[in-house]
Amino acid sequence: MAEQYKSLHPAKYYRDHLKHDIRPDGRELSDFRPVVINVGSIKTADGSSIVKIGNTTVVCGIKAEISRPKADAATKGFLVPNVELSPVCSSKFKPGPPSDQAQVLTQIIADIVGNSQCINLEELCIFPDKIAWCLYADLICIDYDGSLIDACALALISCLKVVSLPEVSYDPSLDKQQVNLEKRTPINVNSVFVSTTFAIFDDKLILADPTVEEENLCTGTLTIVTCNDELCYVHKPGGSPLVDEQMSDCIEKCMNRSNSIKKLIKTAILENI
Amino acid sequence: MPVDHKRINGPEESVPYELFARLSGLTSEKAFEQLYKAGKRSDGREFEEHRKIFLKNGAVSQAKGSAYIEMGQTKVIVSVFDPREIPNRSDYSLKGELYCEFKFAPFSCAKRRLHQQDNEEKQYSCIMKKALESAVCLHELPNFQVDIYALVMHNDGSALSAAITAAGVALVEAGVPMYDIITSVTVGIQQGVKLVDPDSLEEQMCQVQFLSEKYQDNNHGLLIISKLHTQEQLCQFYQNGYVSLEVLKSGLEVLSKTCEVIVPLVQKCLIKHITNGIKS
Amino acid sequence: MSLCDAEKTFILHGVAENFRSDGRDREGYRPIEIETDIVQHAFGSARLRLANTDILVAVKIEVDTPLPERPFEGKIEFFVDCSANATPDFEGRGGETLAIELSNILASAYKSPKTFNLKKLCILKGKKCWKLYVDILILECGGNLFDAVSLAVKAALFNTKVPLIKSVNIDGDNVELDVSDNVFDCERLDVTNAPVMVTVCKIGDNCVVDPNLAEEQCSVGSIVVAISQEYFSTVTSIGIGSLHAQTLCSSLELGQKVGIRLNEALMDTLSHITSDQDFGFLK
Numbered sequence: 164m165a166e167q168y169k170s171l172h173p174a175k176y177y178r179d180h181l182k183h184d185i186r187p188d189g190r191e192l193s194d195f196r197p198v199v200i201n202v203g204s205i206k207t208a209d210g211s212s213i214v215k216i217g218n219t220t221v222v223c224g225i226k227a228e229i230s231r232p233k234a235d236a237a238t239k240g241f242l243v244p245n246v247e248l249s250p251v252c253s254s255k256f257k258p259g260p261p262s263d264q265a266q267v268l269t270q271i272i273a274d275i276v277g278n279s280q281c282i283n284l285e286e287l288c289i290f291p292d293k294i295a296w297c298l299y300a301d302l303i304c305i306d307y308d309g310s311l312i313d314a315c316a317l318a319l320i321s322c323l324k325v326v327s328l329p330e331v332s333y334d335p336s337l338d339k340q341q342v343n344l345e346k347r348t349p350i351n352v353n354s355v356f357v358s359t360t361f362a363i364f365d366d367k368l369i370l371a372d373p374t375v376e377e378e379n380l381c382t383g384t385l386t387i388v389t390c391n392d393e394l395c396y397v398h399k400p401g402g403s404p405l406v407d408e409q410m411s412d413c414i415e416k417c418m419n420r421s422n423s424i425k426k427l428i429k430t431a432i433l434e435n436i
Numbered sequence: 437m438p439v440d441h442k443r444i445n446g447p448e449e450s451v452p453y454e455l456f457a458r459l460s461g462l463t464s465e466k467a468f469e470q471l472y473k474a475g476k477r478s479d480g481r482e483f484e485e486h487r488k489i490f491l492k493n494g495a496v497s498q499a500k501g502s503a504y505i506e507m508g509q510t511k512v513i514v515s516v517f518d519p520r521e522i523p524n525r526s527d528y529s530l531k532g533e534l535y536c537e538f539k540f541a542p543f544s545c546a547k548r549r550l551h552q553q554d555n556e557e558k559q560y561s562c563i564m565k566k567a568l569e570s571a572v573c574l575h576e577l578p579n580f581q582v583d584i585y586a587l588v589m590h591n592d593g594s595a596l597s598a599a600i601t602a603a604g605v606a607l608v609e610a611g612v613p614m615y616d617i618i619t620s621v622t623v624g625i626q627q628g629v630k631l632v633d634p635d636s637l638e639e640q641m642c643q644v645q646f647l648s649e650k651y652q653d654n655n656h657g658l659l660i661i662s663k664l665h666t667q668e669q670l671c672q673f674y675q676n677g678y679v680s681l682e683v684l685k686s687g688l689e690v691l692s693k694t695c696e697v698i699v700p701l702v703q704k705c706l707i708k709h710i711t712n713g714i715k716s
Numbered sequence: 717m718s719l720c721d722a723e724k725t726f727i728l729h730g731v732a733e734n735f736r737s738d739g740r741d742r743e744g745y746r747p748i749e750i751e752t753d754i755v756q757h758a759f760g761s762a763r764l765r766l767a768n769t770d771i772l773v774a775v776k777i778e779v780d781t782p783l784p785e786r787p788f789e790g791k792i793e794f795f796v797d798c799s800a801n802a803t804p805d806f807e808g809r810g811g812e813t814l815a816i817e818l819s820n821i822l823a824s825a826y827k828s829p830k831t832f833n834l835k836k837l838c839i840l841k842g843k844k845c846w847k848l849y850v851d852i853l854i855l856e857c858g859g860n861l862f863d864a865v866s867l868a869v870k871a872a873l874f875n876t877k878v879p880l881i882k883s884v885n886i887d888g889d890n891v892e893l894d895v896s897d898n899v900f901d902c903e904r905l906d907v908t909n910a911p912v913m914v915t916v917c918k919i920g921d922n923c924v925v926d927p928n929l930a931e932e933q934c935s936v937g938s939i940v941v942a943i944s945q946e947y948f949s950t951v952t953s954i955g956i957g958s959l960h961a962q963t964l965c966s967s968l969e970l971g972q973k974v975g976i977r978l979n980e981a982l983m984d985t986l987s988h989i990t991s992d993q994d995f996g997f998l999k
Contacts, residue, residue: 204511204590205511205543205544205589205590206509206590206592207543207544207545207546207590207591207592208543208544211543218497218498220496222541222589224541224542224543224544224589225543226542226543226548227453228450228451228452228453228548229450229451229452229453229456230446230447230449230450230451231447231449232447233447241446241447243444243445243446244444245443245444245551247551249539249585249587250515250537250583250585251496251499251502251513251514251515251585251586251587252496252498252515253498253499254498254499254500254517254518254583258537258553258585260440260442261442261443265442266442266443269443269444270444273444297446297447297450299446299542299543299548301541301542301543303541303587303589305495305496305513305587305589306495306496306497306498307498308497308498329453329457331453331456340456341456341457341458342453342454342456342457342458343457343458344454344457344458375498451784452784455784455785547785555816555819555820555823558816558820559816559820559824562813562816562817562820563952566953566954566955566956569956570956570957570958574956643827643828644829645828645829645830654830654947655947656828657828664958667958668960668961669958669959669960670953670958670959670960670961670964671953671957671958672953672958673939673951673952673953673959673964674950674951674952674953675948675950675951675952676824676825676827676828676949676950677827677828677949678828678830678831678944678947678948678949679947679948679949680946680947680948681946681948681968681969681972684948684951684968685965685968688961688964688965689961692961
């Protein structure tokens with residue numbers, strides 16, 4: 164019976180649950196779904212991670228290639244993040260060029276990386292104006308069940324943490340480079356960003372870590388990214404307005420969560436080694 | 437190359453760092469010599485032994501049916517979605533259609549793949565479609581199209597076979613009517629040696645012709661078949677390289693036998709799916 | 717084309733009696749006409765008619781850089797264009813899947829170094845090589861496209877003249893090629909091992925080659941084999957339908973037998989074509 168009720172009146176179904184301060188999947192309003200992080204399982208990449216937040220699953224793989232720095236930034240390497248909403252993850256996405264949503268998501272992730280300064284691009288330069296590392300970070304969503312920004316950000320940062328690059332020696336006089344595959348060093352990750360998404364239901368209730376159903380029914384979403392106990396990025400694409408109190412409440416929750424997530428990343432990496 | 441405005445682009449040109457490494461890696465010929473002498477493969481398997489398979493259905497919560505398969509390091513995920521009306525078609529067709537897309541993740545291979553489907557991926561999509569078309573009761577889905585997407589997260593050889601076997605399980609979970617259980621196996625051939633379920637190094641080894649005098653046998657190549665279990669029908673067959681008739685025939689036998697080994701695994705996975713369904 | 721059951725039975729019985737509706741036996745081909753060197757601007761070309769199937773192939777050559785992982789090899793690329801005139805099915809984007817399938821099978825059949833040696837196309841290791849663009853235009857579709865296309869491609873490659881390079885000047889990273897001025901100074905490609913494809917179609921309990929459109933409708937499964945000398949360079953099943961392993965083996969045997977014969981006939985014909993013959997669209 165509940166099945167039919169849900170598909171006929173989804174909003175009402177949710178309202179009935181939320182009246183009793185509980186969500187249909189058994190969580191309380193401010194509960195987060197369990198997070199699973201796995202790193203280094205894809206050996207063809209120079210660093211990889213798989214992140215699950217509830218059902219939402221994102222795979223991130225970083226492949227390093229050698230290229231020439233841009234003329235206007237001769238001492239900088241590259242970090243190229245791209246999010247792909249592959250047709251595997253949901254019936255909403257069809258094959259072909261990236262959808263608008265994928266493009267927006269890619270830009271958000273790129274902005275987060277830029278704002279947080281987690282990677283010093285100058286460290287990716289091997290020899291100014293001649294050669295530099297280019298890290299292609301591809302994030303592929305394989306199961307889309309809401310809070311995708313959180314999963315992507317988490318996948319990217321835990322992947323960056325495990326990336327290791329081979330040693331390169333460059334001889335400027337001969338313009339020749341030599342790569343030593345045996346000697347690999349990890350890259351420096353200066354800061355860890357953690358993203359948290361909230362959904363605003365019926366203009367007043369705030370649901371933490373929404374599923375895709377909740378995202379579809381809600382009247383607005385809010386994503387807060389913190390980095391080193393500071394705000395790094397806030398994304399509120401229209402929708403219901405929030406009062407200051409609610410906002411600061413969300414920020415506080417986000418700060419609390421960021422600590423536990425950081426611990427989780429650490430243990431995931433330790434387990435891998 | 438035209439600029440892709442819908443993604444973030446890196447520098448205009450970048451090359452894999454492996455190109456500048458000291459040539460320490462084994463050539464295919466040396467690797468084959470080692471393998472031949474040892475009588476075993478680098479991971480300790482016999483020549484005609486399949487890798488261990490991990491197969492799980494229901495990996496993607498949003499899909500109607502899905503499966504995740506792991507064969508050694510090879511990791512593939514397949515999703516199947518609800519049948520929908522065949523898009524962009526005005527006339528009514530009595531038979532249903534399958535749409536298959538096979539894709540390697542950019543980081544899944546030794547060399548970085550691009551986001552757009554390349555020719556190899558298109559060919560694999562074609563082969564996959566061909567294999568599954570013979571297994572699905574298309575006449576029960578008139579004017580409908582079933583979308584099947586396969587994503588390879590890590591390619592360590594035999595990715596296409598993995599995708600086809602997994603797609604069979606995903607189709608069952610999606611409730612698409614089918615004639616039979618479908619399984620698929622790859623075998624690599626070099627110098628008359630048949631390597632069942634080759635990993636990526638072995639695949640590479642089977643694609644080249646050895647130049648040194650020792651090796652007079654010209655046979656090399658890859659064979660992929662998909663088999664419908666109860667009917668003993670081969671619903672898809674693909675070979676490339678350079679193979680003589682005898683070797684082809686004996687390869688076929690090996691493949692058929694190996695398919696039989698995989699069937700119980702698929703059956704077990706399906707039974708588990710059904711018993712879980714009854715319990716909940 | 718759609719056939720009624722009676723027509724299908726007629727074809728089926730004919731095949732069983734080894735006497736097909738157009739008088740051929742099971743291993744027989746329809747007449748093939750072939751003509752080479754008909755596109756003036758191409759480096760090599762061929763036109764082939766097999767019954768109503770009409771194929772035009774032109775080869776273009778350009779200088780390219782070898783792939784970094786294969787510094788000693790040139791490149792070859794196949795492109796198939798299914799003209800909308802060929803059959804009503806090709807209207808709009810209908811021919812696209814078939815075109816992709818055809819070019820993929822060709823690429824796969826020419827992949828092994830034993831069938832077509834790309835090393836011959838290398839000019840300077842890691843720097844310069846020839847790239848062959850093989851453009852295949854399907855003018856009319858009368859069944860058995862795979863066989864016709866492969867024969868036409870082989871004929872066009874046989875006809876291809878690669879320009880001779882007089883000298884190579886290397887100055888640092890710059891490489892300059894000096895191509896011979898005389899247009900008649902050229903090299904032929906070695907196509908002795910280039911594969912020919914044979915479509916083997918199972919009709920009833922027997923296998924036939926070179927099916928016409930009506931016979932293709934009666935088929936329960938078919939495979940395409942690419943034969944290079946007596947070896948198989950590619951085998952793939954096409955269309956819907958499945959085969960028993962036993963049937964597959966006998967189809968392979970038949971394909972091999974016919975493929976060798978077809979190749980001999982083609983090479984023989986090609987060697988008889990002299991440059992001073994009349995040419996034009998199949999005069």
